[in-house]
Amino acid sequence: MRTFRALLGLLVALAIGFTLASPVAPAAAAGPDRLPFNITNNSQRGENVFLYVVGVDLTSGRLGYVSQDGTFTAWSGGTNPPSPAPDVSIQMGGSGSSTTLNVPRGFSGRLYMSFGEKLPFSLTPDGLVQPAPWAPGDASENILFDWSEFTYNDAGLWLNSSQVDMFAVPHAVSVTEANGTYLETGKLKAGGRDAVINGLRDQGGWDGLIRTRGDGIVLRVLAPGKGADSGSFDPDYLAPYIDEAWGAYASKTLTVQPFGDRPDVKFFGTTSGSTMSFTDTTGAQVASFQKPSTSNVWGCDGNLGAPNDQVVGPIARTLCAALHRSTLGRLDTQPSGTAADFYQGDITNHYSRLIHQNMVDGRAYGFAFDDVQAQESLVHSGDPRQAGITLNPF
Numbered sequence: 001m002r003t004f005r006a007l008l009g010l011l012v013a014l015a016i017g018f019t020l021a022s023p024v025a026p027a028a029a030a031g032p033d034r035l036p037f038n039i040t041n042n043s044q045r046g047e048n049v050f051l052y053v054v055g056v057d058l059t060s061g062r063l064g065y066v067s068q069d070g071t072f073t074a075w076s077g078g079t080n081p082p083s084p085a086p087d088v089s090i091q092m093g094g095s096g097s098s099t100t101l102n103v104p105r106g107f108s109g110r111l112y113m114s115f116g117e118k119l120p121f122s123l124t125p126d127g128l129v130q131p132a133p134w135a136p137g138d139a140s141e142n143i144l145f146d147w148s149e150f151t152y153n154d155a156g157l158w159l160n161s162s163q164v165d166m167f168a169v170p171h172a173v174s175v176t177e178a179n180g181t182y183l184e185t186g187k188l189k190a191g192g193r194d195a196v197i198n199g200l201r202d203q204g205g206w207d208g209l210i211r212t213r214g215d216g217i218v219l220r221v222l223a224p225g226k227g228a229d230s231g232s233f234d235p236d237y238l239a240p241y242i243d244e245a246w247g248a249y250a251s252k253t254l255t256v257q258p259f260g261d262r263p264d265v266k267f268f269g270t271t272s273g274s275t276m277s278f279t280d281t282t283g284a285q286v287a288s289f290q291k292p293s294t295s296n297v298w299g300c301d302g303n304l305g306a307p308n309d310q311v312v313g314p315i316a317r318t319l320c321a322a323l324h325r326s327t328l329g330r331l332d333t334q335p336s337g338t339a340a341d342f343y344q345g346d347i348t349n350h351y352s353r354l355i356h357q358n359m360v361d362g363r364a365y366g367f368a369f370d371d372v373q374a375q376e377s378l379v380h381s382g383d384p385r386q387a388g389i390t391l392n393p394f
């Protein structure tokens with residue numbers, strides 16, 4: 001069971017991180033109090049689409065949903081076992097239709113899009129139970145759906161598509177700024193969805209991540225960590241590469257420069273046994289990490305847990321990204337290289353590789369820290385006037 005309460009800390013941390021990442025904070029709140037999101041269905045599918053806007057009010061910390069007019073309502077009730085949540089869906093038609101909904105300033109969450117069926121949300125005393133189709137027997141496992149994630153606050157809008165958990169519905173995200181500038185990302189190449197699916201079918205051992213409904217429709221491809229959790233992917237897949245990459249720094253030094261705008265901040269890592277220790281430029285030890293498991297890498301957690309600080313977290317993010325992209329042990333300054341250097345070798349994150357390869361601009365959120373070196377499918381505006389999500393053909 002996956003509750004939105006479990007994501008609350010992450011969402012708030014992201015909102016704080018987004019604000020800190022803005023080079024200049026606006027003197028006053030920019031953008032409308034309720035930001036229009038235009039949803040356009042170009043999927044070439046006939047089913048009605050059901051939309052949901054769920055998340056957290058950043059001022060109160062309360063979890064809830066947003067109606068089409070932009071009104072936030074906190075969830076109430078919730079039981080153990082979970083009880084059905086109220087139906088808060090916003091319906092739009094099949095391909096060729098569009099609708100506009102509004103998001104209030106000070107809100108962070110997800111916009112779900114479901115084809116042909118409403119999604120089963122439920123409530124516990126701890127929060128909203130979200131669909132988790134990678135879990136065998138989950139009520140959503142035979143529904144075609146996906147989501148985007150966003151934060152809208154006084155510093156602007158951050159909106160991204162996400163493949164961190166799964167790859168399902170091709171959709172692009174966009175923002176139009178006050179000066180008319182239009183930014184878009186997340187658009188797949190023509191035939192890109194099939195290319196990702198077929199690429200994984202042809203990649204030995206990866207076809208178990210593909211989920212197909214009884215009527216033959218491929219609903220989604222699970223991210224490798226979700227596949228391993230459900231028993232459909234090798235839980236130790238990365239172990240030989242992790243051993244090799246971790247061990248490489250027993251005889252050489254890894255330099256981590258986690259801040260692109262602060263190249264003077266450097267950390268130096270060497271390995272002794274299963275421990276990688278880091279010093280700063282003064283020679284003081286500032287962090288150490290135990291060798292991660294495959295699961296730790298897929299989730300960027302456990303031994304690679306990244307606290308919201310200025311030392312351990314940035315190093316952990318960098319290590320996790322390098323292990324996903326199979327550059328650790330090969331490129332001794334991290335992050336470094338270009339997209340052409342990523343995902344080399346037989347043992348790598350082929351799921352993320354294929355998704356990036358089939359994006360028009362090469363950008364995707366193939367794992368949690370794919371924003372290292374700005375590889376993520378994210379649009380940001382400090383002064384937005386309109387956001388958009390376009391469901392692309394498949």
